[in-house]
Amino acid sequence: MADADGSRTVSHYGIERAAWPRLDALAYGGDYNPEQWPEEVWAEDVALMREAGVNLVSLGIFSWVKLEPEPGRFEFGWLDRIIGLLHEAGIHVDLATPTAAPPAWFRKAHPDIRPVTREGHVLGGGARQTYCPHAPEYRAACRRIAEQLAARYAGHPAVVLWHIHNEYGCHVSECYCPYSVAAFREWLQGKYGSLDALNAAWGTSFWGQTYTAWDEIDAPREAPTGVNPAQRLDFARFSSASILELFKAERDIVKAHNPAIPVTTNFMALLNKSMDLWSWAREVDLVSDDHYTTAGSPVRHIELAMAADLCRSLAGGAPWLLMEHSTSAVNWQERNVAKLPGEMMRNSLAHVARGADGVLFFQWRASRAGSEKYHSAMLPHAGTDSRIWREVVALGRRLEQLREVRGSRVRADTAIVWDWESWWALELDSRPSVDVRFVDAQFAYYEQLWRAHVTADFAHPSAGLSRYRLVVVPQSYILTSRWADNLRRYVEGGGTLVVSFFSGIVDENDAVHLGGYPGALRDLLGVRVDEFLPLAQGQAVALKPVDGGDAAGTGTLWAEPVELRGAESVLAYGDGPAAGHPAVTRHRFGRGHAWYVSTRPDPGTLREILRRAALDAGVEFDTQTPDTLETVRRVGADGAVYPFTLDHAQ
CATH class of the missing domain: 3.40.50.880 (Class I glutamine amidotransferase (GATase) domain)
Structure with a gap:
């Protein structure tokens, strides 16, 4: 069904909710990290966002220490001010829970939350996602910060989407610490019920691996030779499912405060091997994805199309959101080749052609410091007198012209x-x-x-x-x-x-x-x-x-x-x-x-x-049209057809 504002409502875990943010156009914008800049820059940012046609920004993704500078003391004044500025400018907010970046004080107070690799290495801080997903202190802290954010902002008119965490499983998809081993044993008991059933499923008679007590079972850590493949497969299932529980815990907290605001978390459909996204897709209100092309690959445009089609399929054919991609070069590949003039526009429209109802970037303003300072942004280090900025403004205008395609779908046979x-x-x-x-x-x-x-x-x-x-x-x-x-x-x-x-x-x-x-x-x-x-x-x-x-x-x-x-x-x-x-x-x-x-x-x-x-x-297989042309159609509920043709020969 459709609400008066055009958003869909569907039934999910017992409540009716909007499946798409309250936007009257295709979403356009990106991650905004105002805490990296003095407040006098914020007004300039908002003015430039309006110039570029931005209507949605993601806030707070890595802001945990800014929001909770010490245990139990929360500071929301800065977030109130920036949300207010954005709201006055007509820019909507995708508000994140910052749980991908536990503060240094938290790691110091709880050193056992640090993840352990399969080889037994304890990972340190100074990065992001330094946590064990099974550590009870981390889980409690995530619930606490989510509750604080939801209580304060769930009713704010600027907040149209909740963004839980960031790229679950990207850096830590499995942990081999004592917390994780205990959780794995509990999961196995729930799945198999008895050791006899587990031994039969794992084929433990091979190499004399039969278990006679649950506490004999370890995580499949590095061993002298190949570890039981059924055990490793179950550990992968367990890891995906238990990290999903982290998402669901935060989701349910924010939903309790305002069920009408949809909830998402950013997948990485082709890049994240560790999460079973078919299971994850059932738990989000709308599917969103982060996609970065392989710089220098001659088939990167086909890889992009494949990721977009996979993401649309995870959404069950419904519109989905491109949460992150890059205006030009990324910072983390071996050779961070810049995009050619026009490539960013073509990439963005390829995602839209394949069902995305929004195009967002990481990030709005390029950072001066930190690990991603050489990652391209909507507003580059060079400022507005730059090719990238001119292309960002042009893309905003093109997306505005395409607002009619919002809500239409791609049909495949x-x-x-x-x-x-x-x-x-x-x-x-x-x-x-x-x-x-x-x-x-x-x-x-x-x-x-x-x-x-x-x-x-x-x-x-x-x-x-x-x-x-x-x-x-x-x-x-x-x-x-x-x-x-x-x-x-x-x-x-x-x-x-x-x-x-x-x-x-x-x-x-x-x-x-x-x-x-x-x-x-x-x-x-x-x-x-x-x-x-x-x-x-x-x-x-x-x-x-x-x-x-x-x-x-x-x-x-x-x-x-x-x-x-x-x-x-x-x-x-x-x-x-x-x-x-x-x-x-x-x-x-x-x-x-x-x-x-x-x-x-x-x-x-x-x-x-x-x-x-x-x-x-009986499927049309076109070998006459040049394969440098990408052709896709979206179809509206009223039967209107929106053909897209993208030329990759240029």
């Missing part, structure tokens, strides 16, 4: 299966090849769809897939029987599925599905494999059409001696360890088709495989 647990498990120790990496596989398939102008969503393997004509499964290493049944029903109902090698291999406990590979998907794909044949570094094998003729391309990383069990061969191995065996297959299953790709094809060959699968699916 193709989906890519993405699962954080597969990412975790796939890249643990003792796998057949270190060259097989989750995001690499995802990007390889995504890139060829992007170049063919196919807009794709991302989906969890348990998600409903019937609305998609084509579903691609790059390296879903973990597939439970239930998830495999979901894919089976999709194809039986008429869908077209493309599955890459090393998918469907293990269950949720990292235990192999027996009977031959690809495990849970053998019958669906109509193939059987009895042995993996990973390729040597740099090795390539020829792929050729089964009806003869010249080689169609090459494969790298992986090969398999595929046996046909109902499928037909499309491409075969021309040489290498699987010479003569099918390499790419197609299987009619129910009313649909299931394709299997048992190697990593070169880009041109992979695009042709996907083109033929798209033909099965």
Whole structure:
């Protein structure tokens, strides 16, 4: 449903709330850190924000010590003044809880809150996110500062969004201190109920690891050799879930003071391996993301599109917010290449094209000191007489012209299966090849769809897939029987599925599905494999059409001696360890088709495989429009179509 001001309201954990800030245009602005500057600069900042078209700023993200300079003494006068200035200028506030930056006095008083690495190193201060997520003193302090902020500002008309913490899991995603070990044992008891169940799930009979008491279980810290992979997988699940509990505790506090103000926390969809964002997305009122391009990468615009599509999918297709990106160079890559003239505008509009209803930056004014002083900003060190400032003002005007697209959605008929647990498990120790990496596989398939102008969503393997004509499964290493049944029903109902090698291999406990590979998907794909044949570094094998003729391309990383069990061969191995065996297959299953790709094809060959699968699916696969053009459409609730075309050849 829609309120009078146009914001959506939906039901979430028992209350009705606005799912988008009270804004009448696309959000534009960024992180504002007024505490870094004397107060006489603040009025200038607000005036320049108005000139640039800024309507939303994030405040207080790292301001804990400014707000609570000593235990229990809170100072809000400075925050009152800056919020007042912004409100008078018509600029809205995304107010943060500052819990990503515990004060030095807090670390001194509670030294045991410092996180411990897997190798046993205790991490120091002088940075941010120096805390153990399970330390009771830290948890209590987070609740206290959140309560103080919410009590004071939940009714302020300038505050339209709550921003909990900052980039959860970015720097500390796992902790191995005594607090964390105790919390892990408690989590395991809640999950398994008994040691017998845990021992069975973890396969502890291997290497004599059977546990007879809960306090025998440690965190999977560094050991003489590979640690039990099921234990490491559960520790990753536990870490993501327990850090999510930190977010939920603060969220519930601010919600209790004003349920109408939406709550978010900034994800890093492609950069944060450690948090299962499908679980996190269910707990926020609106999804927001931080995205930074890889400087110097020739495909950074495609990586950007992939991150945006993933973020939109986490939002369930609803509008989402780009919480951070950069006007030009970042400060933390090895070579912080500046963006070319016009690139910042194009990047920003690419996010909007793929469903973002707001474009924010880190940060408003470039810092003079600290670790991020060379990170570009909306107002650079050079001031307003600069290329970046002129582009910032131009972007504000362009976003104002695009206000009509607010609330419209991107519609896709193709989906890519993405699962954080597969990412975790796939890249643990003792796998057949270190060259097989989750995001690499995802990007390889995504890139060829992007170049063919196919807009794709991302989906969890348990998600409903019937609305998609084509579903691609790059390296879903973990597939439970239930998830495999979901894919089976999709194809039986008429869908077209493309599955890459090393998918469907293990269950949720990292235990192999027996009977031959690809495990849970053998019958669906109509193939059987009895042995993996990973390729040597740099090795390539020829792929050729089964009806003869010249080689169609090459494969790298992986090969398999595929046996046909109902499928037909499309491409075969021309040489290498699987010479003569099918390499790419197609299987009619129910009313649909299931394709299997048992190697990593070169880009041109992979695009042709996907083109033929798209033909099965009835998905338009455009190989005529130059792949330097990015084309996306947003569609409004009234059927209005908003086409975006971005030229990356310039």
